Amino acid sequence: MRKVTYGAAVSLDGFITDADEALDWLRWTDDVRKITADSWKGVDAMLMGRKTWEFAVRQGGGGGRGGPSGMTTYIFSTTMTEAPEGAELVREDAVGFVRALKEAPGGDIILMGGGELAAALIAGGTVDEIGLNVHPLLLGGGVPMFPAVGGRTPLKLIEARSIASDCVLLRYEVAASA
């Protein structure tokens, strides 16, 4: 079954962008370059919510940034009516869609930041791994990596180590994914 990983760079207080969507606090080091490259190996699909997609476009990236060619980008939205160029639009139930996607043939899947979709997919038991690059600051507000959705999710620690620039890499297996 295809593995779904939710990964993000995050402040110690759990935000993936600040209140103004600024990302200037991100520390882009050789460590991060290597970890990012490793995490994309074997991946051929990306999942993101509409807001993350629009954020990526505003940042000048678009959905395919960072990924190799041959990547399929799925945008989850109930309000968009047409798929953006280079992406597929998913208007149906996210958990059901991802559950089916994991059963279909293909490589691994990365779930991009934007807490709402991630929260729904974690709660739905479809996320297998969570990776955080914890940055050494408090942002004091912004988009949370894990919105408060109620309900516990047990995790199993895979890896915890400090990397360059006072960042800490944390990787967890989601105990009850399927």
Place this chain on the structure above:
Amino acid sequence: MRKVTYGAAVSLDGFITDADEALDWLRWTDDVRKITADSWKGVDAMLMGRKTWEFAVRQGGGGGRGGPSGMTTYIFSTTMTEAPEGAELVREDAVGFVRALKEAPGGDIILMGGGELAAALIAGGTVDEIGLNVHPLLLGGGVPMFPAVGGRTPLKLIEARSIASDCVLLRYEVAASA
């Protein structure tokens, strides 16, 4: 100058209790016992907000739990009119009070969980160190260790290591405390 440390056990999504105030998810291991004992060495004062005090009382602890005798407990509240038994009541501005307390003679100071007071003191530049024992689960809601108060606080990583039971110890120096 006396050092102020804000420490807490926290879920990966940043909560120090769940929405029902449950703490049954805490993993109390020999590692934690040793780390806790070490962190109390040289400490002779505790700071906490009214809600944390009341929570501690409901948990059957009271303010002095965990600390050695000779500990002074300061409860910060603008609504309490009388100091609870065994504690001092601080009704004045928290940042100014703690700034003066740090200049006074005495040992180190521990700031107990309950994000509101901590957030004010961190924003006010009076917290020197932050320690987290990150537990391997998402709680999905509850009392956040770091409420979103706006404004960035730069940190410097002191220590990051995995301890027993899939927990991760993170310690940071607050870059601009005074």
